[in-house]
Amino acid sequence: MTSSSPLLARPGAVEAGGADAGVAALYGDPLREQRELAAGRAAVDLSHRGIVTVSGPDRLSWLTTLSSQQVASLAPGESSELLLLSVQGRIEYDARIVDDGERAWLLVEGAEAPGLAAWLTSMKFMLRVEVEDATDVWAVLAGTRRFGALDPFGPGGAPLTWADPWPHVAPGGYSYAVVGEDRHPGLDRPWFEHVVERARLQDAVAALEADGVGLAGAMASEALRIAAWRPRWGLETDERTIPHELDLLRTAVHLAKGCYKGQETVARVHNLGHPPRRLTMLQLDGSGHTLPAVGSPVFASAGGATHDAGARQVGQVTSAALHYEMGPIALAVLKRSVDPAATLVVRGEAEGEDYAAAQELIVAPDAGQVVGRPTGLLRRNA
Numbered sequence: 001m002t003s004s005s006p007l008l009a010r011p012g013a014v015e016a017g018g019a020d021a022g023v024a025a026l027y028g029d030p031l032r033e034q035r036e037l038a039a040g041r042a043a044v045d046l047s048h049r050g051i052v053t054v055s056g057p058d059r060l061s062w063l064t065t066l067s068s069q070q071v072a073s074l075a076p077g078e079s080s081e082l083l084l085l086s087v088q089g090r091i092e093y094d095a096r097i098v099d100d101g102e103r104a105w106l107l108v109e110g111a112e113a114p115g116l117a118a119w120l121t122s123m124k125f126m127l128r129v130e131v132e133d134a135t136d137v138w139a140v141l142a143g144t145r146r147f148g149a150l151d152p153f154g155p156g157g158a159p160l161t162w163a164d165p166w167p168h169v170a171p172g173g174y175s176y177a178v179v180g181e182d183r184h185p186g187l188d189r190p191w192f193e194h195v196v197e198r199a200r201l202q203d204a205v206a207a208l209e210a211d212g213v214g215l216a217g218a219m220a221s222e223a224l225r226i227a228a229w230r231p232r233w234g235l236e237t238d239e240r241t242i243p244h245e246l247d248l249l250r251t252a253v254h255l256a257k258g259c260y261k262g263q264e265t266v267a268r269v270h271n272l273g274h275p276p277r278r279l280t281m282l283q284l285d286g287s288g289h290t291l292p293a294v295g296s297p298v299f300a301s302a303g304g305a306t307h308d309a310g311a312r313q314v315g316q317v318t319s320a321a322l323h324y325e326m327g328p329i330a331l332a333v334l335k336r337s338v339d340p341a342a343t344l345v346v347r348g349e350a351e352g353e354d355y356a357a358a359q360e361l362i363v364a365p366d367a368g369q370v371v372g373r374p375t376g377l378l379r380r381n382a
Contacts, residue, residue, distance in 0.1 A: 003022070004022045004023075005022060005023045005024070005045050005047045005048065005201070006201060006202055007023070007024060007045045007047075007201070007202070007205065007215065008023070008024055010024070010027060010215065011027075011028070012026070012027045012028030012029075013026075013027050013217075014026050014027075014217070016217070016218045016219070018294060019109065019111075019232075019234055019235060020048065020218040020222070021048065022047070022048035022110070023045045023046065023047060023048045023217075023218055024045060024215070024217040024218065025217045025218050025219045026217035026218075026219050026220070027215050027216070027217055030217060030219040030220055030223075030322070031322070031324045033214075033215075033216035033217055033219070033220040034216065034219075034220040034223050034224065034323070034324040035324055036214060036216055036220075037143065037144060037216040037220045037221060037224060038144060038188075038189075038224060038324075039144075040143060040144050040145040041212065041213060041214065042143065042213060042214045042215060042216035042220070043141050043142060043143040043147060043205075043208055043213055043214075043215060043216065044141070044142050044143065044215070044216045044217065044218065044220065044221040045141060045201075045205075045215065045217075045218075046139070046140040046141065046142050046193065046221075047139035047140060047141075047198065047201060048110050049107060049108065049109060049110055049135075049139075049140050050107075050108045050109060050110045050111070050112055050113025050114075050116070050133070050135045051105060051106070051107055051108070051113065051133075051134045051135050051137075051138045051139075051140070051195065052095075052105075052106040052108065052113055052116050052117045052120065052131065052132065052133055052134065052135075053103045053104065053105055053106070053131070053132045053134045054103065054104040054106065054120065054129055054130070054131055054132075055102060055103045055104075055129070055130045055132075056127070056128040056129040056130050057128050058127045058128045058129050059099075059103070059104050059129050060072050060073070060074055060099065060104060062127050062129050063082065063097070063104060064257065064258075065258070065260065066084060066120075066123060066260060066261070067082035067083060067084055067095075067260060068082055068083040068084075068085060068243065068252060068253040068254065068257075068260060068262070068263075068266065069081065069082035069083070069097075069170075069252060069253065069254050069257070070171070070172060070254040070256075070257045071097060071099075071104075074097070074099050074104075075099070076099055076100055076101035077098065077099075077100070077161075078098065078099065079096070079097070079098045079161075079162045079163045079164070079165060080096075080097050080098075080165065080170065080251075081094070081095070081096055081097065081164075081165060081166075081170075081248075081251045081252040082094075082095050082097055082252055083095075083243060083248065083252045083253065083262075084116070084119070084261075085243075085260070085261055085262025085263075085265075085266070086261070086262055087261055087262060088262065088265055089242050089243075089262040089263075089264070089265025089266050089269070090239065090240060090241060090242055090262070090265075091233070091237050091241045091242065091243060091248075093108065093112055093115075093116050093119075093233070094108070094112075094233040094237070094248075094252065095107065095108050095112075095116070096108070096162045096164070096193065097162075098160065098161070098162040100155060100158075100160055103155075105160065105162070105195060107140060107162055107193055107195075108233070109232075109233050109234050110135070111234060112233060112234075113133050113135050114133060116133075117131055117132070117133035136198065137197070137198055137199075138155075138195050138196070138197065138198055139195075139196055139197070139198040139201050140193050140194065140195060140196070141193075141194050141196055141201075141204060141205070141208070142191065142192060142193045142194065142221065143191075143192060143194075143213070144189060144190050144191060144192070144224070145190065145192060146159075146161055146163075146192050146194075147192075147194060147208060147211070147213060148211075149204075149207040149208050149210070149211040149213065150194045150196055150204055150207065150208065152207075153194075153196035153197055153200055153203070153204040153207070154194070154195055154196060154197075155195065159194070160194070160195040161192050161193065161194050161195070162192070162193040162195075163190075163191070163192050164190070164191035164192070164193075164230075165251045166186050166191070166228065166230050166250070166251050167181060167184040167185075167186030167187060167228070167229070167230075167250065167251075168181060168250075168251070169181060169250045169251075170250065170251050170252075170254070171254065172253070172254030172255050172256050172257060173249055173250045173251060173252075173253060173254065173255070174249040174250065174253075174255060174270065174370075175247065175249070175250045176244060176247045176249060176250070176275075176363045176364060176367040176368075177229070177247050177250070177362060177363065177364070178361045178362065178363075178364045184229070185227055185228055185229060186228040186229060186230060188227070188228065189224050189225070189227065189228035189230070191228075191230075219321065219322075222319065222321045223321035223322065223323045223324070223329070224323075225319075226281070226319050226320070226321050226323070226329050226330065226331050227281075227323055227326060227329060229247070229279070229281060229331070229362045231246040231247070231248065231279060231331070232319065235294060235318045235319050235331075236279060236318045236319065236331060236333060238333075241277075241333075242265060242266070242269060242275060243266065244266075244269050244270065244275035244363075244367065244368060245275040245276070245277045245278060245279060245333065245363065246279045246333075246363070247279060247362060247363050249266075249270070253266060255267070255270065269368055270368055270370060271368075271369070271370055271371045272368075272369060272371060273368055273369060274336055274366065274367065274368040274369055275336060275363070275367060275368055276335070276336055277315070277333050277334060277335055277336055278333070278334055278335075278336050278338075278362070278363035278364075278365060278367070279331060279332075279333055279362045279363050280315075280331070280332050280333070280334050280359050280360065280361060280362055280363070281329060281330070281331055281332075281359075281360040281361075281362055282298075282317070282329065282330040282331070282332050282344065282346070282357040282358065282359065282360070283326070283327075283328075283329060283357065283358040283360060284320070284327075284328040284329060284330055284346065284355045284356070284357050285328075285355050285356040285357070286322075286327045286328040288351070288353050288355070290348065290351045290353070291320040291321070291322065291328055291330075291351075292317050292320055292330065292346045292347075292348040292350075292351065292355055293317070293320075293348065293349070293350045293351070294317060294318060294319060294320065295316055295317065295318075296316060296317040296320075296346050296347060296348050296349060296350075297313045297315075297316050297317075297346070297347050297349075298313065298314055298315040298316055298317060298332050298334060298344055298345070298346050298347075298357065299311045299312060299313055299314065299344065299345045299346075299347060300312055300314045300338060300339070300342045300343065300344055301343055301344075301345050311345070314334050314335050314338045314342075314344070315332050315333050315334035315335060315338070316332060316333065317330045317331070317332050317346055318330075318331050318332060318333055319331045328355075330346070330357070331362075332346075332357075336365055337365075338359075338365075340359055340361055340365060341359075342359070343356075344356075344357040344358070344359060345357060
């Protein structure tokens with residue numbers, strides 16, 4: 001695990017907690033920082049994230065064999081996303097991948113990197129691959145556009161940038177969303193993660209500032225992520241999560257590739273069943289001027305309160321933020337059977353209050369079971 005970012009010494013910086021501990025939550029004005037980040041005039045410090053590299057001539061074919069994604073022909077500079085699943089099809093690792101022609105770079109959450117590196121190393125066998133947890137050497141700065149000022153700080157003095165494919169349906173992928181790609185809110189959040197030398201992180205930020213780009217905190221990037229319906233490992237995922245529940249078949253799963261661990265579950269749910277849960281966005285009542293904590297239970301209640309007779313827990317909040325345009329919003333994972341029109345209430349146990357919540361559907365309640373389904377209801381990419 002890396003130490004706290006040196007950017008926390010910046011004026012106004014307040015360290016984040018939870019999954020973003022180690023970097024700044026804000027630098028004094030989170031709503032202004034959101035606007036600047038959305039406009040491409042700010043970058044966010046993601047130096048608490050993990051980086052695992054895989055080198056060797058077999059690296060891409062090997063990663064294809066192990067993962068849910070087809071990356072054997074990934075061109076240098078091309079970006080993709082892959083999942084490593086359990087035998088039961090549950091998400092164990094979610095990696096953002098970009099190849100530089102010599103190494104595949106896997107950008108992950110900080111908590112994923114040690115376990116991912118160890119597991120990949122255990123799977124090398126006789127193949128020509130080398131695995132390294134490079135988190136202590138490399139770091140990530142991100143934003144809603146490519147920053148040319150960061151090019152000299154990449155590996156070998158050349159740019160290395162992962163461009164998020166979300167929300168476009170990747171080749172072999174499938175959309176479980178209720179809206180078409182052309183109306184997906186993720187289009188409003190292009191996202192680029194730049195790999196830079198960790199030892200030169202402050203120099204990289206200085207180069208950005210000389211180019212008119214400031215800093216935004218993790219609160220800003222999280223608000224934009226939530227509004228884009230973009231799931232995040234460790235928040236939207238738990239030990240039971242399968243890709244279908246989070247609409248990750250659109251970017252991280254190739255449904256026509258060869259056998260990999262967990263493929264049977266992916267195919268069975270997609271073709272014959274339905275995911276047991278679904279990702280949903282919640283528009284929260286903001287009258288209390290607080291946000292529910294991650295893990296807060298979500299109740300369906302006819303009377304609009306968690307203490308009403310008949311109120312039942314139907315899911316939990318996975319991420320929450322104050323958006324500069326939409327106000328308080330959250331992502332939640334709910335039971336598939338929850339009525340899309342149901343009155344929902346979030347019990348903010350840590351905050352001591354309830355939050356009325358309106359559903360904005362992300363994953364369709366009837367997603368899956370594509371065998372025999374009329375074409376055109378959900379969207380695929382061959």
